[in-house]
Each structure stands twice: as C-alpha cells, then as structure tokens.
Amino acid sequence: MARATGKSEAVYERLKQDIESLRLKPGAKLSEIQLGEELGASRTPVREAIRRLSREGLVDFAPGELARVAAISxxxxxxxxxxxxxxxxxxxxxxxxxxxxxxxxxxxxxxxxxxxxxxxxxxxxxxxxxxxxxxxxxxxxxxxxxxxxxxxxxxxxxxxxxxxxxxxxxxxxxxxxxxxxxxxxxxxxxxxxxxxxxxxxxxxxxxxxxxxxxxxxxxxxxxxxxxxxxxxxxxxxxxxx
Incomplete structure (x- = not known):
C-alpha cells in the first residue's frame, strides 16, 4: 500500500508540473492507459492522481468522456x-x-x-x-x-x-x-x-x-x-x- 501511495504521489507531482508549465495544454485528454505507459505506473495511481487534480480544479470530467486538463475561461x-x-x-x-x-x-x-x-x-x-x-x-x-x-x-x-x-x-x-x-x-x-x-x-x-x-x-x-x-x-x- 505504501508503494502505491508513493507512486500515486509521484504521478500526481509529474502531472501537476506538466499542467502548470502548459506542457499539458488546457483541453488535453488524460488517458489512464496512455499516461500509465508514459510514466511507468499502473492505472490505479494514475486514476488517484487525476482525481486529486480534479479536486484542485486542474482537471475536468465530462460524462462519457476521458478526463481533460481544465480549460481556461x-x-x-x-x-x-x-x-x-x-x-x-x-x-x-x-x-x-x-x-x-x-x-x-x-x-x-x-x-x-x-x-x-x-x-x-x-x-x-x-x-x-x-x-x-x-x-x-x-x-x-x-x-x-x-x-x-x-x-x-x-x-x-x-x-x-x-x-x-x-x-x-x-x-x-x-x-x-x-x-x-x-x-x-x-x-x-x-x-x-x-x-x-x-x-x-x-x-x-x-x-x-x-x-x-x-x-x-x-x-x-x-x-x-x-x-x-x-x-x-x-x-x-x-x-x-
């Protein structure tokens, strides 16, 4: 469990940095599978990181769609x-x-x-x-x-x-x-x-x-x-x- 929590934290920090720096642009789709492959993580820590970023207003969920980096209005x-x-x-x-x-x-x-x-x-x-x-x-x-x-x-x-x-x-x-x-x-x-x-x-x-x-x-x-x-x-x- 500690290992999964640590991995989730690492994925969260990486995604957060990518969103803050605009390496991940507003509106970009966030696929758990693709991100897991890129970051060397299973879907669980990726999902946890995405939901945490959603609570901070950096990620949006639309019904029936993948998570996306929150748009700028x-x-x-x-x-x-x-x-x-x-x-x-x-x-x-x-x-x-x-x-x-x-x-x-x-x-x-x-x-x-x-x-x-x-x-x-x-x-x-x-x-x-x-x-x-x-x-x-x-x-x-x-x-x-x-x-x-x-x-x-x-x-x-x-x-x-x-x-x-x-x-x-x-x-x-x-x-x-x-x-x-x-x-x-x-x-x-x-x-x-x-x-x-x-x-x-x-x-x-x-x-x-x-x-x-x-x-x-x-x-x-x-x-x-x-x-x-x-x-x-x-x-x-x-x-x-």
Missing amino acids: LGGVRSLFEFRMTLESEAAAQVAAQTQVQERALDAFQQLLSQLEMFEESFRAMDAAQQARSFQDFYTLTESFDQHIIAFCRNPYLARAIREMRSQSLRLRHLSHTGPSRMLTSLDEHRVMIKAIVNGDSPAAAAACRHHLTQTLQALIDSLIGAPYEAGVEVRLDSAG
Whole structure:
C-alpha cells in the first residue's frame, strides 16, 4: 500500500508540473492507459492522481468522456484574480506588519529585494535571445516572493487559501508575461511591494499588491484574447469559471 501511495504521489507531482508549465495544454485528454505507459505506473495511481487534480480544479470530467486538463475561461481568470486581490493584498499587509516585529521576515524580504535588483541589472544588459532564456530565473524570483508571503502571513487560514490557489495561478503566469517589457514592469511592481513590506507600510503593501494583480490580469486577458492559439492554449471566451 505504501508503494502505491508513493507512486500515486509521484504521478500526481509529474502531472501537476506538466499542467502548470502548459506542457499539458488546457483541453488535453488524460488517458489512464496512455499516461500509465508514459510514466511507468499502473492505472490505479494514475486514476488517484487525476482525481486529486480534479479536486484542485486542474482537471475536468465530462460524462462519457476521458478526463481533460481544465480549460481556461476569461470568466474563470477574472474570478480567480478577484479572489487573489482580496486574499493576497490582506496577506501583504499582514506581512508588512510582521517585518517590524520579526527579524527573520525582514531579512528574507531585504535579501529578495537585493536579488531582484541584481537580476534586473543583469537582465537589462542582455540581448533579446539571452532575455528569452532568463524567464525561468524571473519566475524563480517571483515564486520566492509568493512563498515568503505565505510563510510570514500571520493568519494560517489565509496562508493556506493562498497556497491552494497556486496551481491555478502558476499555469497562467506563462501567458501573462508575454515579453521583456511586461517582465520589467512586473519587476518594478514587485520592487514596490517588497519595499512597502520592508518599510512596514501595510496600506502601501496592500495597494501595491492589488495594483500588481490588476496589471497582471489585464496582461493575461490581452494575451488570451489577442493570440490564444500561439501557445496552443484552448480558451473559452465566456463568463463561466
């Protein structure tokens, strides 16, 4: 039983990574047999992993059809970001208060600010080809910011809710940062958020977080409406979530 559970976890992590990175596109069919052959697993751990991903909103089931990677809808994207703005702006405000009483939190964001500024200086000096290859480094920095927010948020229920939204958000980030210009703007937005947190300015941290998410949402909508099939992504232009 322990072996099956471990295999199910491994299959789950692999499928989750493939969905988040868009290696498995929205709308892609998920055959238990085919995935089992590809991943070297029996149907049971594959089925368990798919059902777990379904509970997280990353996989859909249609009557009489195979499971599919959940489609992206504009309505769903807007709803997700509305929820994120509510939760994450409050979390940013709480973390800003924490940096004034918890040295470990202050050190973490000061170090992140230094890393962000070094990355930006290096990025601006790159040619276009080098910049294109550096997106993963940018994602690593922004992921560190998000994880710091979760780690130092005072309210554990709030932190858990933000953590549970991560998978939905991660598969969208590849579509919201469509080029160097947006990435540099996002770096500026993160700098403003981090400085507000380091300075212990809770209202400024919350406002900067809402601004960043508003701008990210608009960039994402522009990308999805403007050229949704360039990335091979199925997008529903409806209001459903």
